[in-house]
Amino acid sequence: MNSETGTETCADRVERFGYLARRLVRPLHRSLLNRRRLTLGSAAAAAAAISLPTLAEARNPFEFPTPVTPVAHDTLYVHDLFLAVMAVVFGIGMCVLLYSVIQHRKSRGYSPAAFSGPKTLGQWMVVVVPVLALAFIDYVVMGIPSYYAVVAMANTREDAALVVKATASQWKWRYEYPDQEIAFTSSLSTPRAQIESGSPTDPHYLYEVDNPLVLPAGKKVRILLVSLDVIHSWWVPAFGVKQDAVPGFLRETWVKIEKPGIYRGQCGELCGTGHAFMPIVVVAKAEPAFERWVAQTQNGEKAVALAEEQPLSRNDLLARGKTAYETNCAPCHQITGLGLPGAIPPLAAGQAFTATPELTDKLAQLGTYRDGKIVLVPVDRQLGIVLHGISGTPMPAFGLQLGDADIAAIVTYVRNSFGNHTGDVVQPAAVKSARVQAN
Ligand code: HEC
Numbered sequence: 320m321n322s323e324t325g326t327e328t329c330a331d332r333v334e335r336f337g338y339l340a341r342r343l344v345r346p347l348h349r350s351l352l353n354r355r356r357l358t359l360g361s362a363a364a365a366a367a368a369i370s371l372p373t374l375a376e377a378r379n380p381f382e383f384p385t386p387v388t389p390v391a392h393d394t395l396y397v398h399d400l401f402l403a404v405m406a407v408v409f410g411i412g413m414c415v416l417l418y419s420v421i422q423h424r425k426s427r428g429y430s431p432a433a434f435s436g437p438k439t440l441g442q443w444m445v446v447v448v449p450v451l452a453l454a455f456i457d458y459v460v461m462g463i464p465s466y467y468a469v470v471a472m473a474n475t476r477e478d479a480a481l482v483v484k485a486t487a488s489q490w491k492w493r494y495e496y497p498d499q500e501i502a503f504t505s506s507l508s509t510p511r512a513q514i515e516s517g518s519p520t521d522p523h524y525l526y527e528v529d530n531p532l533v534l535p536a537g538k539k540v541r542i543l544l545v546s547l548d549v550i551h552s553w554w555v556p557a558f559g560v561k562q563d564a565v566p567g568f569l570r571e572t573w574v575k576i577e578k579p580g581i582y583r584g585q586c587g588e589l590c591g592t593g594h595a596f597m598p599i600v601v602v603a604k605a606e607p608a609f610e611r612w613v614a615q616t617q618n619g620e621k622a623v624a625l626a627e628e629q630p631l632s633r634n635d636l637l638a639r640g641k642t643a644y645e646t647n648c649a650p651c652h653q654i655t656g657l658g659l660p661g662a663i664p665p666l667a668a669g670q671a672f673t674a675t676p677e678l679t680d681k682l683a684q685l686g687t688y689r690d691g692k693i694v695l696v697p698v699d700r701q702l703g704i705v706l707h708g709i710s711g712t713p714m715p716a717f718g719l720q721l722g723d724a725d726i727a728a729i730v731t732y733v734r735n736s737f738g739n740h741t742g743d744v745v746q747p748a749a750v751k752s753a754r755v756q757a758n
Pocket residue numbers: 489490644647648649650651652662663664665666667677678679681682687693694701704705709712713714715717729730733
């Protein structure tokens with residue numbers, strides 16, 4: 320039993336499994352549980368560590384991150400067990416091989432045997448015994464703990480105290496707490512300028528977000544995963560969790576974080592040019608602090624919702640629009656608003672753009688493209704594009720991700736930047752009424 324969380328661990332289940340497992344597996348388990356983590360395990364983690372800066376937070380740079388959930392404990396336990404078993408099997412096999420080769424060399428007068436396949440009882444034993452031993456190792460020594468680990472991983476519902484829905488999109492996460500009526504978007508907060516400078520100064524460079532996911536420590540949290548565009552993956556190494564978010568499917572996973580703290584991860588599935596820019600930051604808070612956060616956030620959201628409805632000055636809209644544009648649109652349309660040739664159209668009127676007819680036809684239908692150039696459509700049309708996206712293309716529906724004021728500010732900013740001089744000002748109220756109209 321893990322005394323802190325009261326959760327049954329992998330080793331407990333093996334203990335329960337019966338005489339055979341107990342007699343044969345327990346000594347190994349003991350030595351595994353009581354040991355400092357295996358050095359060989361560390362070596363195996365080295366390759367991963369090089370490509371994974373998050374691991375630097377673990378005890379040593381070649382080590383897996385310190386596990387903080389039952390699933391992470393199980394996963395590491397199974398990993399170490401397998402590694403130990405395989406090292407022993409490898410060692411024995413290698414010794415037999417080397418002994419046979421050296422002992423029976425030609426210079427000692429041995430000549431090759433001419434038989435093929437086992438004939439005598441002794442030869443049969445040499446074949447059958449290792450096969451049985453390997454089957455036993457596979458299905459009992461390693462099979463039992465991994466079976467239970469996988470079953471525990473899949474058990475997302477039992478005793479879940481909280482449900483959180485995570486929605487992945489290119490390239491950010493949106494988190495919703497349906498029962499608490501809380502929802503927010505979590506995007507990269509490392510400034511674009513720092514990323515483009517090529518010389519990171521931040522300790523959590525590319526592993527920091529504006530709004531982290533806040534979870535209660537010591538409670539089971541069921542996490543539902545969906546995606547709005549391509550396959551992403553919610554991956555936090557210290558939780559032992561890496562679950563794909565697949566468009567059109569509901570996937571799920573769970574965490575029960577042992578101790579409060581800040582845990583970092585990232586999207587674990589190559590999802591386009593912004594793949595490196597959708598980190599995950601989880602802040603685990605002890606129970607009273609988590610409840611306070613919930614209450615504050617609920618009040619904050621009400622206040623924000625009220626403020627959202629207020630008209631804003633042109634300058635406020637432009638300033639807010641610039642920030643929101645750089646977070647939400649610049650990953651594709653670029654800070655300059657000039658897009659990417661062949662893939663992402665510019666947002667500047669009169670700019671040339673060529674791409675496959677598949678993409679440009681959609682734009683032409685919307686009226687934003689004529690004779691190889693971008694046309695700035697009327698404000699309500701453009702608002703519709705931003706709210707509802709362009710289906711069948713990477714252009715997302717921001718109506719699902721941003722509030723009225725942010726969308727109003729972004730559209731105002733776009734219509735007065737990148738060489739566009741419409742003078743248009745879009746207020747949150749206009750976004751609110753546009754939401755209910757079809758694209
Ligand atoms: C994931 C990439 C991506 C993001 C993020 C994105 N767009 Fe787009 N956007 C596209 C693509 C691709 C198209 C072109 C679709 C087509 O060719 O039919 C497009 C088209 C558009 C168009 C119509 C074409 C034009 O040039 O007028 C507008 C307007 C637009 N985006 C605005 C925005 C705004 C505003 C944001 C931020 C709130 C944004 N986009 C974020 C990919 C993106």
